[in-house]
Amino acid sequence: MYLAGNMQLSFASYPFTPILGWSISRYEVFDKCKRQYFYTYYSKYVAEVPAYKMKRLRELTSIPLETGNVVHDVLEAFLKRLQKSDRNIDEGRFFDYAHELVKRYFSEKTFIEQYYNGEQRIDLDRVIDKIDTALRNFMNSHCYNWIFMVALHNRDNWIIEPAGYGETRLDGMKVYCKMDFLLPVDECIYILDWKTGNRDQAKHAQQLIGYSAAASSLFAIPWNRIFPRIVYLYPAFDEMEIRVTDEDRDRFFARVREQTEVMYQWCSDIENNIPLSVEAFTKSPSPSLCSQCRFRELCFPDCRPCGREKTNALDGEDAT
Ligand code: SF4
DSSP: OOOOTTOOOOOOOOOOOOSOOBOHHHHHHHHHOHHHHHHHHOGGGOOSSOHHHHHHHHTOBOHHHHHHHHHHHHHHHHHHHHHHOOSOOOHHHHHHHHHHHHHHHHHHSOBHHHHTTOOSOOOHHHHHHHHHHHHHHHHTSHHHHHHHHTGGGGGGGOEESOSSOOEEEETTEEEEOOOSEEEEETTEEEEEEEEOSOOOHHHHHHHHHHHHHHHHHHHTOOGGGEEEEEEEOSSSOEEEEOOOOHHHHHHHHHHHHHHHHHHHTTEEETTTTEEOOGGGSOOOOOHHHHTTOTTHHHHOGGGOSSOOSOBOTTTOSBOO
């Protein structure tokens, strides 16, 4: 038996190494636009832009991203509260808390939609409506009932939004695989990942295989006892769960190795993760990609419509 129902799950920690680590999102950025990849992962090597400016651009967020963050943080608070108490949820307070987070996050951060597109005011009613729908979908789902009926028995061993970036080792490679919620049930581990965006079958299937691999490596559990699941919360509740075969696992390891080695080729010093010069990171402009890119003004200096440094999302006034 590999895992007793009451086993305490804990994450390994690794001594710092500068070498790059593979993640789905890192390779996705690399694959789409090398210049965006350079600005995202090697910003300290950008010589022609002041560091404060790079930091500001890297911190730009978007309405879909913050909407997802609010839902994640509300569910994190909900699960942590459930770990301590069986009391029924006070729905009014639950939604008030979500709305409080919306106000806080949307007033503190700078949004790509305003910074580049000049939107005067973000429609917070629409944001709140989407968040309320996602949370209601969750509360009316069988997943919610399952957590209460089955998973609650071992709640002391839940891992909710673990800290850090999810560093692990797969087949000897450094990999980052961040999971939202891990919970042991009997001799198995379930991994839930909340999504408020669209379903992407191919990408999300890879993500689930990555979760299986990471959990198997971190906790020394066979793959057939790990059940990773994507939980879609908007516009309707849906789930995606896959059975990972030995072939899936072998293909996944081969892909991670190949993609890691390709990314190494853009390093002048692989061990210390020092990139080639910026010219090697070519731009791949496309309307769909550039319109969502934080670094648009570095590629297209004329793209700022109003030249404002920061806009308050709540009131539409300049904050600086
Ligand atoms: S603006 Fe377009 S070309 Fe420039 S880094 Fe972003 S995605 Fe690449």
